[in-house]
Amino acid sequence: xxxxxxxxPLAGFLVLxxxxxxxxxxxxxxxxxxxxxxxLPEFALASLEExxxxxxxxxxxxxxxxxxxxxxxxxxxAEHEMLNRLAGQGVAVYGINYKDNGDAARRWLIELGNPYxxxxxxxxxxxGINLGVYGAPETFLIDxxxxxxxxxxxxxxxxxxxxxxxxxxxxxxxxxxx
Amino acid sequence: MKxxxxxxxxxxxxxxxxxxxxxxxxxxxxxxxxxxxxxxxELRCPKCQNQNIADSxxxxxxxxxxxxxxxxxxxxxxxxxxxxxVSRYGDFVLYKPxxxxxxxxxxxxxxxxxxxxxxxxxxxVLRRRGKKTAGTSxxxxxxxxxxxxxxxxxxxxxxxxxxKD
Numbered sequence: 001x002x003x004x005x006x007x008x009p010l011a012g013f014l015v016l017x018x019x020x021x022x023x024x025x026x027x028x029x030x031x032x033x034x035x036x037x038x039x040l041p042e043f044a045l046a047s048l049e050e051x052x053x054x055x056x057x058x059x060x061x062x063x064x065x066x067x068x069x070x071x072x073x074x075x076x077x078a079e080h081e082m083l084n085r086l087a088g089q090g091v092a093v094y095g096i097n098y099k100d101n102g103d104a105a106r107r108w109l110i111e112l113g114n115p116y117x118x119x120x121x122x123x124x125x126x127x128g129i130n131l132g133v134y135g136a137p138e139t140f141l142i143d144x145x146x147x148x149x150x151x152x153x154x155x156x157x158x159x160x161x162x163x164x165x166x167x168x169x170x171x172x173x174x175x176x177x178x
Numbered sequence: 179m180k181x182x183x184x185x186x187x188x189x190x191x192x193x194x195x196x197x198x199x200x201x202x203x204x205x206x207x208x209x210x211x212x213x214x215x216x217x218x219x220e221l222r223c224p225k226c227q228n229q230n231i232a233d234s235x236x237x238x239x240x241x242x243x244x245x246x247x248x249x250x251x252x253x254x255x256x257x258x259x260x261x262x263x264v265s266r267y268g269d270f271v272l273y274k275p276x277x278x279x280x281x282x283x284x285x286x287x288x289x290x291x292x293x294x295x296x297x298x299x300x301x302x303v304l305r306r307r308g309k310k311t312a313g314t315s316x317x318x319x320x321x322x323x324x325x326x327x328x329x330x331x332x333x334x335x336x337x338x339x340x341x342k343d
Contacts, residue, residue, distance in 0.1 A: 008298075028227060031227075031267070032268055034266060034267065034268045035266075099237065125237075129242070129266060131266070132266040132267050134225045134238040135236075135238065
């Protein structure tokens with residue numbers, strides 16, 4: 001009995017160390033999403049490419065990536081080449097131009113290439129708030145009925161795509177029978 | 179020390195002033211302003227994580243403050259505003275998370291640890307007391323005998339020196 005009590009501090013330490021060890025591998029930037037399993041929120045916003053055109057939820061055709069980006073976001077620039085490559089492979093990518101300047105955004109698409117089927121202009125970030133966006137880039141994966149199935153926070157690169165997003169995308173393609 | 183304290187207090191008041199100057203919202207009355215302040219102080223910024231949206235300079239915190247203000251002006255209740263944000267950003271945005279099975283440890287962990295500490299303290303104290311009343315009984319019979327022999331010896335070696343003074 002006495003021996004066991006002497007082991008108590010050690011046990012306490014081990015529990016604490018266990019928690020801290022787990023903490024090493026948690027990504028604190030990723031706070032999860034409440035939108036998984038829900039449809040894209042309703043909106044009516046102007047197209048970035050054709051400002052006279054109003055876009056809505058029904059214009060998105062899944063399975064697709066919905067990428068939230070802005071010209072003020074350096075990580076988006078790093079990610080852009082990867083999106084170009086994905087679009088080249090036939091992956092459907094839609095853009096939400098988040099709290100940005102329309103002219104700067106259009107220039108960016110001319111200079112760096114345009115991987116997007118179309119871009120929704122969200123200058124006030126209202127669609128962003130409804131989507132639970134808190135920075136850029138963020139990417140949602142939607143299925144054929146426009147339901148959000150996955151959210152990725154941060155830049156998509158080759159390894160993120162291969163390990164996390166591509167298998168999900170393929171699954172959604174299979175569901176859609178394509 | 180006193181000077182340091184004054185400087186610290188001065189710094190604190192100055193920073194409070196700076197914080198209040200970030201947004202210029204106008205409220206119908208003081209109660210409304212209080213509601214706004216208490217709401218933005220208990221809502222956590224999703225981007226910067228260790229700040230509430232009142233203190234954070236992140237763009238999203240600014241947007242969420244604007245959202246809270248807008249909803250207050252529309253006459254929505256505190257619960258409606260909090261539900262709106264939780265439905266989009268999850269429980270993460272709450273500095274006062276709801277009591278669920280997942281947050282049991284968070285809510286009752288510290289109290290549990292304190293209680294555990296007191297129980298441990300009680301056990302240790304009670305054991306000490308138990309030992310004292312038991313006296314010298316933990317000497318073996320052999321040791322008792324040696325002790326008695328030592329006590330009965332007369333201090334002959336030291337006696338002469340003591341007599342000098």
